[in-house]
Amino acid sequence: MTEPFERVVARHGPTVLRVCRSVLRGADAEDAWSETFLAALRAYPELPADANVEAWLVTIARRKAIDVVRRDARHAVPVAELPDRPVPDGARDLDLWRSLGDLPPKQRHAVAYHHLAGLPYDEVAALLGGTAAAARRAAADGIATLRRTYPIEEES
Amino acid sequence: MTELAALHERLVRSAADEGLLDVAYRTVDSPVGPLLLARTPAGLVRVAFAVQDHDAALQELSDEVSPRVLEAPRALDDVASELDEYFAGRREAFDVPLDLRLARGFRRSVVEHLPSIAYGRTASYAQVAALTGSPRAVRAVGTACALNPLPVVVPCHRVVRSDGSPGRYAGGDDAKLALLALERRA
Numbered sequence: 001m002t003e004p005f006e007r008v009v010a011r012h013g014p015t016v017l018r019v020c021r022s023v024l025r026g027a028d029a030e031d032a033w034s035e036t037f038l039a040a041l042r043a044y045p046e047l048p049a050d051a052n053v054e055a056w057l058v059t060i061a062r063r064k065a066i067d068v069v070r071r072d073a074r075h076a077v078p079v080a081e082l083p084d085r086p087v088p089d090g091a092r093d094l095d096l097w098r099s100l101g102d103l104p105p106k107q108r109h110a111v112a113y114h115h116l117a118g119l120p121y122d123e124v125a126a127l128l129g130g131t132a133a134a135a136r137r138a139a140a141d142g143i144a145t146l147r148r149t150y151p152i153e154e155e156s
Numbered sequence: 157m158t159e160l161a162a163l164h165e166r167l168v169r170s171a172a173d174e175g176l177l178d179v180a181y182r183t184v185d186s187p188v189g190p191l192l193l194a195r196t197p198a199g200l201v202r203v204a205f206a207v208q209d210h211d212a213a214l215q216e217l218s219d220e221v222s223p224r225v226l227e228a229p230r231a232l233d234d235v236a237s238e239l240d241e242y243f244a245g246r247r248e249a250f251d252v253p254l255d256l257r258l259a260r261g262f263r264r265s266v267v268e269h270l271p272s273i274a275y276g277r278t279a280s281y282a283q284v285a286a287l288t289g290s291p292r293a294v295r296a297v298g299t300a301c302a303l304n305p306l307p308v309v310v311p312c313h314r315v316v317r318s319d320g321s322p323g324r325y326a327g328g329d330d331a332k333l334a335l336l337a338l339e340r341r342a
Binding site: 001002003004005006009013014017030033034037038041042044045 | 159160163164166167170171174176179181214215217218219222223224225226227
């Protein structure tokens with residue numbers, strides 16, 4: 001028994017918007033949200049009944065956010081020197097996204113599922129395999145690496 | 157409008173453009189309580205009274221038609237305005253296309269014959285059984301009326317007992333009386 005897609009949008013729409021906003025700004029985040037749910041709607045009839053819908057949506061959202069970032073990057077103007085003033089908000093998120101993308105897959109997924117999607121560690125573990133403690137360690141290692149590699153100071 | 161509401165509206169538009177809006181629905185207020193209206197690209201597929209449980213009706217649509225179900229009020233504007241006219245006594249028959257896929261077999265045959273009972277008139281379950289060419293299927297006609305996927309629009313409320321008493325109705329006995337009274341008055 002698959003529930004009407006409207007319920008999926010109502011229940012998970014805010015979380016997916018949070019995920020999109022955490023890596024993209026303004027209209028880009030909205031584009032990623034829209035593309036995520038349109039892709040999800042297309043694939044929804046084939047989704048296994050026991051699938052973790054939120055994790056599935058977060059996975060699609062991640063892919064769509066990457067698409068949006070790539071699309072924007074193609075339109076970016078190359079500059080000879082890096083500016084010495086603070087990097088604007090949009091670019092800062094791009095950096096975070098790249099730093100996140102450089103993490104080993106398990107750490108990246110643990111960070112995205114726990115810190116971006118808000119899944120508790122036992123659900124993260126169910127998605128990644130292994131124990132909740134291992135998921136917690138992977139996320140912590142990922143965050144530690146981000147603290148070193150993410151070029152701009154953290155958002156307060 | 158909240159941001160999520162605006163995003164939802166955008167999703168409905170894109171879904172329709174891409175041919176992914178398999179079931180669009182909305183609810184409308186009416187003199188017989190809130191009505192759930194749902195349509196497919198083929199036509200109006202479901203009308204449900206509040207006593208029939210709108211959530212259950214949406215789940216049935218998801219199971220029987222497609223889980224690509226979205227709340228899309230504008231997709232049902234034409235149905236809503238025809239219903240407004242009907243309840244105001246200014247409309248006797250509905251022009252919107254109908255999708256009868258939720259009524260199969262004999263039930264489908266009954267549903268297809270119901271519109272031949274004129275506005276403001278009634279027919280007995282036995283008369284409807286005769287209309288469908290199965291005069292002995294009186295009880296099955298009762299079941300088909302009770303399970304009519306498009307009550308109000310397909311007038312199962314015009315089917316009454318042979319003694320003239322209204323009989324049962326999926327929307328509740330009061331709703332049936334109200335619809336019959338509306339049509340007598342108009």
